[in-house]
Amino acid sequence: MPVDGPVPWPCAEHTGAKHDIYRRYLERWFPILLAGYPSVTYAEGFAGPGIYSGGEAGSPVIAIRALVQEVSANKGITRFVFIDDDERCVKMLRETLQEAFPVRPRSESAMPVMMGKGTCADDLGVALDQMGAWGQPIFANLDSWGNAPVPFKLLQRLAGNVSTEVIVTLLPQHFVRFVSNMGEAGDDVFGGDPHWRDVVNLPPAAKSRHILTCYRQALEKAGFPYLLDFELIPRNGQPLYLVFGTGHPLGVQKMKDSLWEVDRAQGVGFRDPRDEQAETLFAMDEPLLGPLTRLLQQRLRDSGPVRVEDLRRFALLETVYRPEHVIKALKPLVDNGSVKIADGGRLQRSSFVSL
Ligand SMILES: C[S@@+](CC[C@H](N)C(=O)[O-])C[C@H]1O[C@@H](n2cnc3c(N)ncnc32)[C@H](O)[C@@H]1O
Structure with a gap:
């Protein structure tokens, strides 16, 4: 045309x-x-x-x-x-x-x-x-x-x-x-x-x-x-x-x-077109992690315990976020008790997490 x-x-x-x-x-x-x-x-x-x-x-x-x-x-x-x-x-x-x-x-x-x-x-x-x-x-x-x-x-x-x-x-x-x-x-x-x-x-x-x-x-x-x-x-x-x-x-x-x-x-x-709340990311230095937190929650809802490393791969291949955003996005969920770490240890790449 x-x-x-x-x-x-x-x-x-x-x-x-x-x-x-x-x-x-x-x-x-x-x-x-x-x-x-x-x-x-x-x-x-x-x-x-x-x-x-x-x-x-x-x-x-x-x-x-x-x-x-x-x-x-x-x-x-x-x-x-x-x-x-x-x-x-x-x-x-x-x-x-x-x-x-x-x-x-x-x-x-x-x-x-x-x-x-x-x-x-x-x-x-x-x-x-x-x-x-x-x-x-x-x-x-x-x-x-x-x-x-x-x-x-x-x-x-x-x-x-x-x-x-x-x-x-x-x-x-x-x-x-x-x-x-x-x-x-x-x-x-x-x-x-x-x-x-x-x-x-x-x-x-x-x-x-x-x-x-x-x-x-x-x-x-x-x-x-x-x-x-x-x-x-x-x-x-x-x-x-x-x-x-x-x-x-x-x-x-x-x-x-x-x-x-x-x-x-x-x-x-x-x-991220998959974010139900359609939040737009304008800031770069302090990325808005709300959409990723929601997507990770959804992912955990659909599965049993998942290794943080696998969530990093999920972020890379299924969202607009980078793998290094994952731990930061999970942290508030761990802090408020809605996400549990399998061995009760520190949140790191090798941890298993679940809702
Ligand atoms: C969005 S512009 C391209 C802009 C360019 N890629 C840029 O970023 O500078 C779309 C172009 O596609 C051409 N175009 C539209 N339909 C086409 C078609 N079916 N096949 C080839 N070119 C088409 C238009 O003439 C127009 O120049």
């Missing part, structure tokens, strides 16, 4: 936070992956023009800068693939990249760049074929307007590729609003499963969470065993969900580190 309005457009509050996350993650991803593989590919199915109307850099520029800043020029081959279905974006992206990098930061063979007009659905996979990207790690940034028109087959192909990760932008409101107009293409977003349509019968507060849960399930079904999803909440304006899928827990850990380091001065917080 080409841009509905002028190109470029203003950079929304949540876009700044999203870019900060991309940058921090890619500054980790390029060096780690290029230390282990001879080549990698960064691909975008919805690349945009590379710039915003206030002059802010778009994701393609952020990605190339992350590579150039973090990896020495003689280290491996990095391919960049940028697809967008708006001719104006493709033209502007070409000009923007020339302006941002007047001197090519790598030779053509060390850093091939392909950009073209096309849809993510029809053209991203083909572009990755033409670039010889498969068989080596790919990071696919699928940053649509939130409607995620990404064929399930493409997600499956990406998930089956070596050390490949995706990050998908999702606006659940889009699916809530248009559920009755969406045919099979709507189901394909969710891996062909029409269960997402149950959203019509849910109370307003539960709708977004349902869409997100269905999308998580689709990414899992596509073959991404480790997922991280979170909601970016601007002080004004629409919240945005990012869903990240990877084949390795280290990917989740690095993405989470990037998330927690995001510059909160931009007025954007984030939220």
Whole structure:
């Protein structure tokens, strides 16, 4: 769907936070992956023009800068693939990249760049074929307007590729609003499963969470065993969900580190979509642990005694929190007697705890 309005457009509050996350993650991803593989590919199915109307850099520029800043020029081959279905974006992206990098930061063979007009659905996979990207790690940034028109087959192909990760932008409101107009293409977003349509019968507060849960399930079904999803909440304006899928827990850990380091001065917080009280985390230095405490209580309610180490893994893989937040979040529950430590000793990683 080409841009509905002028190109470029203003950079929304949540876009700044999203870019900060991309940058921090890619500054980790390029060096780690290029230390282990001879080549990698960064691909975008919805690349945009590379710039915003206030002059802010778009994701393609952020990605190339992350590579150039973090990896020495003689280290491996990095391919960049940028697809967008708006001719104006493709033209502007070409000009923007020339302006941002007047001197090519790598030779053509060390850093091939392909950009073209096309849809993510029809053209991203083909572009990755033409670039010889498969068989080596790919990071696919699928940053649509939130409607995620990404064929399930493409997600499956990406998930089956070596050390490949995706990050998908999702606006659940889009699916809530248009559920009755969406045919099979709507189901394909969710891996062909029409269960997402149950959203019509849910109370307003539960709708977004349902869409997100269905999308998580689709990414899992596509073959991404480790997922991280979170909601970016601007002080004004629409919240945005990012869903990240990877084949390795280290990917989740690095993405989470990037998330927690995001510059909160931009007025954007984030939220764990599973927290029933939907508490937004704006402060960084003193993270609000209420949502994690509730999620841990829920987890303990569903099980017998659990090792704190397992709760740390739960926090890493099933919440927006980091493992090191777990003991702090459990402490008030231990202090008020609602959580017991099996041997009555000190609360530590090896303790068994129960309600
Ligand atoms: C949110 S913007 C991308 C912003 C960019 N990733 C950034 O962060 O700077 C979405 C872009 O997707 C493009 N687009 C929309 N539908 C598309 C589709 N089906 N296939 C490819 N591009 C599409 C639009 O033209 C627009 O440039």
